[in-house]
Amino acid sequence: MHLRSRKFTILMSVYHQDNYKFLNAAFESIENNTLLPDEIVLVEDGPLSKDLTETINHWEKKLNFKIVKLKKNVGLGKALNAGLELCNNELVIRADADDINRTTRFERQVDFMFKNPEVGISSAWIQEFEEMPCDRGFVRKVPAKEGLNHFSKRYCPFNHPAVIFRKSLILRHGGYGNEFLYEDYALWMKLLHSNVIGDNLQEVLVDMRFTDQTYSRRGGFKYFLSEIKNQYLFFKRDYINFSDFFINVASRSFVRLIPNEIRKIIYKYILRKKHD
Template sequence: MSDDTPKFSVLMAIYIKDSPLFLSEALQSIYKNTVAPDEVIIIRDGKVTSELNSVIDSWRRYLNIKDFTLEKNMGLGAALNFGLNQCMHDLVIRADSDDINRTNRFECILDFMTKNGDVHILSSWVEEFEFNPGDKGIIKKVPSRNSILKYSKNRSPFNHPAVAFKKCEIMRVGGYGNEYLYEDYALWLKSLANGCNGDNIQQVLVDMRFSKETAKRRGGIKYAISEIKAQYHFYRANYISYQDFIINIITRIFVRLLPTSFRGYIYKKVIRRFL
């Protein structure tokens, strides 16, 4: 990339239960990218372990880390909103604390955004893994620009671990909300409804950790209730139709209440294409 490459911020939130090893691998993947971020903003969502703090300190010599701590755990949406206000640059690239960014991720984003100035939200495909990248061979694809609005009525049109956006546009629509487990999906629907343009790079740029424990957490009564609340919010806000609301509730609640082992199988074979 040339010397006039746009500067950008990487935004990450961590909390007490995050793995120090996974965090180190995530930061290493940022460092190994072909284009370096101008800053890496890390928000501690409440107090974290000394091991996590040690990992952050160990990467300061390689990355321009600016870290902040919320007084108590406020949830992902609140942590990211706080982080957005700390970002110096309009282009913000999200990175999760347990995922691995492919080495060309930032370069691909910069190239795409430079050529498509009217895009405000940009994501890409992700590939799931459990222990090592590539060990599951499951790619979560998201649509290109022309299909995003229709796609968004039933499922999130962007992969949150792979998303980048223009800070000014996200702040214009009010930033992340407090929708438990659905802060990102709610933000995308709100943004699209308020004139933001989105697109997805049609290749894998992030390896997303998805273990059996992850699948287990995405089920049960608590998760099902959060699904109902989120879908009802989307309906009341006129993001989705009544028909979409009913279909989404039926399909999602059925999956969330399946036994863990069976849900994992269905999720892998079928549901990943729809949820």
């Protein structure tokens, strides 16, 4: 089958705090890809600003949008579930409203999934940036399938902004949950512990925007409580043992509760590695 005849859907969610300029750049990166989706399911998670609405209206004329309007903000997990139900294709690619998809992302991932029908979910590496792609060089690497189970005991095994999955498989396992800030991680753990085969392309395919707001969102007491709650949930479900639970909570709690400026330094210079 010719690659261009292999259909796939892009699933996105946008909400009122998203930046319309970043959203515009995200749409541009989709348009510039070597393989284009035959549909984009865009979930408007509650009322949007005028600038966001105008940006969407502009791109709706260029890209094949299917817009899902939610009356109120329900959060990422529920918004993605609403959009997933309306995706017409089995292969679904996740894309965020403020990230940049590299030009070969869709071609590389769709080709990989067609050549590996046993794989249910896959992602790739992401490179963080602040103003322009590659201005930081920090790369979040996730392992290939052989190392996924071990890696998942400490870290999220897939990069959500770079994920591709099979729709029927996600729906069969209940879709995204309601776990605050853990919607994706909890779902990935459920899949891996249900013997779903996952894998990751060992290359950067998405440039992920990392701003001061990103650092702020990754801290605070609410995030701290969510961390404990969800790690305990993993322990109860036998995804991790007690030693894993203790180490994960202890190591994460410090980062969640420190001031934002200190957390920024730790993320930039300790928790991230330079891409060679």
